[in-house]
Amino acid sequence: MIRVRAELELFVADVFASVPRKDQRGWGACYLRGLMLDGRRKSIQPMAERLPDGNMQALQQFVSQSPWDWTPVRRRIAERVCSVIRPEVWVIDDVSFPKCGKASVGVARQYCGAVGKRANCQVAVSVHAATDTASCPLQWALFLPGEWDQDPARRRAAGVPDEVGMSPSPGWPWTCLTSCPVRWTVCR
Structure with missing residues (x-):
């Protein structure tokens, strides 16, 4: 270090x-x-x-809790990464995190790729810049299942802002691509 x-x-x-x-x-x-x-x-x-x-x-x-905007930070990291690895493809992927409780944001009984069946888990979707020798995530978001929209107390307890609603299905790549923090011209 x-x-x-x-x-x-x-x-x-x-x-x-x-x-x-x-x-x-x-x-x-x-x-x-x-x-x-x-x-x-x-x-x-x-x-x-x-x-x-x-x-x-x-x-x-x-x-x-600290009030700082992560979007420009993520964008700058993505720009630096893309200038080094010169991505050849964009990989859109989802990842699941098995969970025991129900307090973590987005936890629900849903398909969990980590265990290969429906289970209590969180699901996130990401866009990676990749070559045949390197990969780095540029954008990611947690999937918010519909049951979270109907439970204001659960949302408050987990710190989900009121303006955040149910995400589309976990395979929503186009929303992720259009909001990716890197300008596509930088990462061509």
């Missing part, structure tokens, strides 16, 4: 340039370092414990 710290700081300065406050950019850098460190679990608590400057509360605030 020490070897790449200077390079990581330049990367963070570039991709988080749109983030308004210095402290937010600092916690963004800390969060990225946590993701890059060894360790099986990449959730806030174990990452904070592994980082010398890790602060669980500050990292949690940065990830879940």
Whole structure:
């Protein structure tokens, strides 16, 4: 980590340039370092414990409550990735995450590719830039099943904004493509 710290700081300065406050950019850098460190679990608590400057509360605030717009950050990362890997194709894929409870956003009994049958899970859809040797996600979104529209208390408890409604089916690639944070001319 020490070897790449200077390079990581330049990367963070570039991709988080749109983030308004210095402290937010600092916690963004800390969060990225946590993701890059060894360790099986990449959730806030174990990452904070592994980082010398890790602060669980500050990292949690940065990830879940801090008011910064992730769209320009994602767009800048996508532009950087596309300039390096020069994608030949766009891969549209879905991924499912089996879940035991029902509190996580989008959890419902639905087809779960991870287990090969209907199960309690979350489903996300992504668009990746890919070549025969590299792939990187550019855009992703969690599928919000219809049952979440009829349960305002559940939505509030999970932090789903009122303006977010049911997503189309998990195979909605065209919505994802048209809202991809990278200009297609950059990634041709």
